[in-house]
Amino acid sequence: MDAIEIETVAEPTLSDPVLVEGLPGVGHVGKLAAEYLLEEFESELVRRVYADEFPPQVSIDEEGVAELVCAEFHAVETAGRDLLVLTGDHQAGSNAGHYHLTESFLDIAEGMGVADLYALGGVPTGELIEEYHVLGAVTDADLKADLEAEDVEFREDEPAGGIVGVSGLLLGIGRRRGLDATCLMGETSGYLVDPKSARAVLEVLEAVLDFELDYESLEDRAEEMEEVVGKIQEMQNQGAQMPTDDDLRYIG
Amino acid sequence: MDAIEIETVAEPTLSDPVLVEGLPGVGHVGKLAAEYLLEEFESELVRRVYADEFPPQVSIDEEGVAELVCAEFHAVETAGRDLLVLTGDHQAGSNAGHYHLTESFLDIAEGMGVADLYALGGVPTGELIEEYHVLGAVTDADLKADLEAEDVEFREDEPAGGIVGVSGLLLGIGRRRGLDATCLMGETSGYLVDPKSARAVLEVLEAVLDFELDYESLEDRAEEMEEVVGKIQEMQNQGAQMPTDDDLRYIG
Amino acid sequence: MDAIEIETVAEPTLSDPVLVEGLPGVGHVGKLAAEYLLEEFESELVRRVYADEFPPQVSIDEEGVAELVCAEFHAVETAGRDLLVLTGDHQAGSNAGHYHLTESFLDIAEGMGVADLYALGGVPTGELIEEYHVLGAVTDADLKADLEAEDVEFREDEPAGGIVGVSGLLLGIGRRRGLDATCLMGETSGYLVDPKSARAVLEVLEAVLDFELDYESLEDRAEEMEEVVGKIQEMQNQGAQMPTDDDLRYIG
Amino acid sequence: MDAIEIETVAEPTLSDPVLVEGLPGVGHVGKLAAEYLLEEFESELVRRVYADEFPPQVSIDEEGVAELVCAEFHAVETAGRDLLVLTGDHQAGSNAGHYHLTESFLDIAEGMGVADLYALGGVPTGELIEEYHVLGAVTDADLKADLEAEDVEFREDEPAGGIVGVSGLLLGIGRRRGLDATCLMGETSGYLVDPKSARAVLEVLEAVLDFELDYESLEDRAEEMEEVVGKIQEMQNQGAQMPTDDDLRYIG
Structure with a gap:
């Protein structure tokens, strides 16, 4: 197996x-x-990307069948533009691995005719969110006007630490x-899997x-x-600690 | 020395x-x-696999003689099928190392005529086990019927985090x-070296x-x-903590 | 992308x-x-150095535009000698990465005619500084006289642990x-971003x-x-702990 | 620079x-x-080994002059056999690095005619030592008799975890x-730099x-x-903790 293998x-x-x-x-x-997007639209799996920088792991499906961890590209047809959707369960395990994977992802996308892209993610606020704002970052200031028209916010030097991982490198x-x-980064507490923040991003x-x-x-x-959040708030009122990342893995 | 060396x-x-x-x-x-299996059947050492991804370490035998850490393949003759048994004291030290080692292991096995394999392991339950169940995962749903006939259980999306390490990658x-x-994964508390769980797996x-x-x-x-478990339960009754991985290394 | 890419x-x-x-x-x-130096003198960006050993990250500027993390060389004209100033927001993520980056930095510098260099840094004292001394280390004892004339101090076996990172490797x-x-290493508490220590180094x-x-x-x-320091001293007087590295990241 | 460079x-x-x-x-x-050995006998520096797996660091000598971290081979003449002594301040930073460095060390030694070697080290006992025993491990059981004659002890499966690092890999x-x-491993508490244990090893x-x-x-x-030990024992009697590795770095 090569360091990265594209199927x-x-x-x-x-x-x-x-x-x-x-x-x-x-x-x-x-x-x-x-x-x-894959659930709601008709989609077709077009590429699997295996990498020795992913965890050495298989996932087990509902049938008990093992599949090597990978990232997947699906072609999605919408009423608007055709989408090429990149999903997966893992990021790379090292700095260099992130760079090499992102290069491969862009090679695949460009090979299929992609000239523009949207990286979706969350930006942690550290507190539970009332109103879901979406922050933006772009590779060219000319891209901002259309996004600002959809209430995407560009805040000076935010997110403070930049954007990390494949999303950052895609830009x-x-x-x-x-x-x-x-x-496009949906504001989210950072403590919980956040479907409302995902919706805010999808609406843009x-x-x-x-x-x-x-x-x-x-x-x-x-x-x-919401129910989980309710329970957590109850727990907090009783003096318990915020759930850890490990707790959330199971909630997720 | 190459990254992986097969003797x-x-x-x-x-x-x-x-x-x-x-x-x-x-x-x-x-x-x-x-x-x-190696103890109970006649077996012959056929391959040693050295790797720079293993810990930089020698083991010392009962004679004081040092041997570089390696994985070993033994050929084992049984009344049933011939076995090629892969054992060792270490896994790789990095994501990529796991992938490369597993590739080498499969190269060796295929070179000796292997077309099917069993990866043996444990699945942690977090509590001491009364009845030892064996969980299964397969590369093809057709393999399940024979295993289910031997009471191997296939539970939806279990083990939750998939299967990690060489066992996972072999699949x-x-x-x-x-x-x-x-x-084949024997249920085990995860706290102790567990010969009973090993027996459950071997019976399948x-x-x-x-x-x-x-x-x-x-x-x-x-x-x-059992005696160790008894002592631990006693300790727990007296309010002491579960033993750590390091404690168990010595018990193991 | 190669492991290191020079633009x-x-x-x-x-x-x-x-x-x-x-x-x-x-x-x-x-x-x-x-x-x-870049702020006070006229300067021109001459090289960007990208590396897969840098964090997989983009920084976001005040316009919301993303830029891949990199190190930069600027040419700076002064009344004295021409400077080639190397700055950036990151060091490499591994031992080997530090070595390879430093090699690239020196290749670039030598390619532009550099025959001598100054690596600037701080040396932690663990306490707030009254008088800012500058410690020196050189690649040739003959370089010391001119530096000592400017009150640069050479103390036996200091800094004790040697000099780590790109600065050390440049030497x-x-x-x-x-x-x-x-x-040239300005004494600094090690707890805070220290412009006074930077000034002491610049004066040399x-x-x-x-x-x-x-x-x-x-x-x-x-x-x-100073105001931050004042507040911290107040906090300390009230028994609070020194700020952690993470706190300082935001102060910096 | 190559991954390993021999001067x-x-x-x-x-x-x-x-x-x-x-x-x-x-x-x-x-x-x-x-x-x-280098202090007591006449010795000549014959090789320096630089490696990108060593820490990215320079040491500073008593003159303030920086030297890139390296391992060194010295030729030492004794009344008995000629020695090639390998010393340095660092081990490698990764599993693979340890393997590659050890290969280089052996290449150099064999190139200079070496056919046998002694790796010197300590074995931690966890308590202060009264009588300094020396444990041995060999690559061939035939080597044991001469060592046992000098009171080197070969204990079944000791040291328990094998021998780690360059010493282990040299074997x-x-x-x-x-x-x-x-x-040859001198027993030592593991808490302190231990010249007495070094003497026990040298006597063998x-x-x-x-x-x-x-x-x-x-x-x-x-x-x-001894004075340091005395002070520590005093501290212990007063309920203080054993010094940490970091403390000892300064003592060493």
């Missing part, structure tokens, strides 16, 4: 597709949003390749890519989380 | 051998089970190579590979552990 | 330039000092390449490289930090 | 030299012992190359390699440590 599953013809990335991160906002390396790249994407989503099942998911 | 110790002719892997992991279930990469691979293997084992010496080992 | 932004003609390095480190002394590898290299540099700086805006910065 | 400083003719290794480790026993890889390799080496050492200055060092 071609299907080779559909896409018309000016846009890459939409949603890998695990803060509040699993990007991952929830990207997976919701950083994408820019060096001359792609138009946008990062709907507007700028000109498709429409029904949020019913995402709402169901959000209501489940 | 050919013997070159026996095996008839349709099946690979059985038992490297260190939860409760040392896989390692105990695989080593028990993940094995599947990509077209091998039939099964992981006996049935599916059609050989017979005498469990006397494994029973002796289990009784020793 | 040529401009190709000015420099006359016997001297390399001045100020990457993040203790008290951010070197980084503050190097960046102050270590620079020496092996036959360059004259000096490390002024004298040995024969240029002049106005310290007004650095003084402003120092006064802000 | 030839001198090329003396050695007659059947034996490699003696003393890199940092438990109680700094091996390092103290090897450095004592493990050395054995695979057909070299005769011995590890004296006997087997047929040279003589005067231990006066090592005794001075040991007396200084």
Whole structure:
């Protein structure tokens, strides 16, 4: 096996597709949003990407069948533009691994005709959110006007530490390749998997890519989380600690 | 030295051998089970695998003689099928190392005619076990019927985090190579080296590979552990903490 | 992308330039000092260095535009010698990464005619500083006399643990390449970003490289930090703990 | 710079030299012992080994001059056999690094005619030592008789965790190359730099390699440590904790 191995599953013809990335991160906002696109629209698995920088692990499906961890590209047809949606359960395990994976992801996307992309994620606020704002970052200031029209906020030097992981590199390396790249970050507490933040991000994407989503099942998911939040607030009132990352892994 | 170095110790002719892997992991279930096969059957060391991803370490034998850490393949003749048993004291030290080692292990096994394999391990339950169930995972749903006939359980999305390490990759990469691979995971508390869980796993293997084992010496080992468990329960009743991994290293 | 990628932004003609390095480190002394040179003098960005050993990250500027993390070389014209100033927000993420980056930095500098260099940094004292001394280390004992004339101190076996990171390697590898290299380390508590220590280092540099700086805006910065120090001392008097590295990241 | 770079400083003719290794480790026993050989006998620096797996660091000598961290080989003439003494301040920073460095060390030694070696180190007992025993490990059981005659002890499966680091690999890889390799491990508390344990190890080496050492200055060092031990025992009697590794770094 090479360090990164790309498996071609299907080779559909896409018309000016846009890459939409949603890998695990803060509040699993990007991952929830990207997976919701796959659930709601017709989609076709087109590429699997295996990498020795992913954890040495298989996932087990509902049938007990093992599958090597990988990232996946799905082609998604919408009323608006064609999407190429990148999802997965893992980021790379090292600095260099992140760079090499992102390069591969961009190679695949460009090979399928992608010239612009949206990286989806969350930005942690440290407190439970009342109103879900979406922060933006872009590779070219000209991209901002359309996003600001959809209430995406560009705040000076935010997020403070920059954007980390594949989302960040899709912008950083994408820019060096001359792609138009946008990062949409839903505000989220950072403590919980956050379907409401994912919805806020998707609503921006709907507007700028000109498709429409029904949020019913995402709402169901959000209501489940509300209950969890309610219980946590109760626990806090009784003096207990915030849940740790490990706790949340199970809630997620 | 190359990153991985394979030393050919013997070159026996095996008839349709099946690979059985038992490297260190939860409760040392896989390692105990695989080593028990070597103790109970006639076996011949056929390959040593050295890797710069193993700890930089020698083990010292009862004579004071040092040996570089390695993984070993033994050929084992049983009344049923020929076995190729993979054991060792270490896993790799990095994500990529796990992938590369597993590739080498599969290269060796395929080179000796292996077309199917069993990865043995434990699955932690967090509590002391009364009845030892064995969980399964496979690379092909067709493999399940024979295992279920031996009471191997396939539970939806279990183990939750997937299967990590060489056992997991033997399935993940094995599947990509077209091998039939099964992981047998004995339930175990996760706190102690668990010969009873190893026995549960071996009993499944006996049935599916059609050989017979005498469990006397494994029973002796289990009784020793029972005593340890008894002492720990006593300690717990007196309010002491569960032993740490480091404590168990010495018990193991 | 290669492991290290050098982007040529401009190709000015420099006359016997001297390399001045100020990457993040203790008290951010070197980084503050190097960046102050860029603020106070006319400077031109000449090289960007990208590396897969840097964090997988983009920084976001005041316009919301993302830029891949990199180190930068600026050409700086002074009344004295031409400077080539190396700055950035990150060091490498591994031992080998530090070595490879430093090699690249020296390749670039030598390619632009550099034969001598100053690595700027801080040396932690563990207590708030009254009088700011500057410690020196050199690649050749002959370099000491001029520095001692500017009150740079050479103390037996100090700093005790040697010099770590790019600054250290610029001396270590620079020496092996036959360059004259000096490390100037301003004493600093190690608890805070320290503009006063940066000034002490710059004053030595002024004298040995024969240029002049106005310290007004650095003084402003120092006064802000004084206030922070004042608050911390107050907190300490009330029994609170010293701020952690993470606290300081925000102060910095 | 390559991953490992070997600098030839001198090329003396050695007659059947034996490699003696003393890199940092438990109680700094091996390092103290090897450095004592360099102090007491006439020695000549013959090789420096630089590696990108060493810390990215320079050490500063008493003159303020920086030197890139490296391992060094010295040729040492004794009344008995010629020695090639390997010393340094660091081990490698990764598993693979340890393997690659050890290969280089053996390449150098074999290139200079070495066919047998002694790796010196300490074995931690966890308590202050009254009588200093020396444990042994060998690559060939035939090597034991001569060592046992000098009271070197071979205890079943000790040290329990095997031997880690360059010392271990010199035996493990050395054995695979057909070299005769011995590890001499002085018992030491593990809490302090231990010149007495170093002396115990050197006394074995004296006997087997047929040279003589005067231990006066090592005794001075040991007396200084006795005072430290006395103070620590006093502190313990007053309920204080054992010193940490960091504390000891300064004591060492």
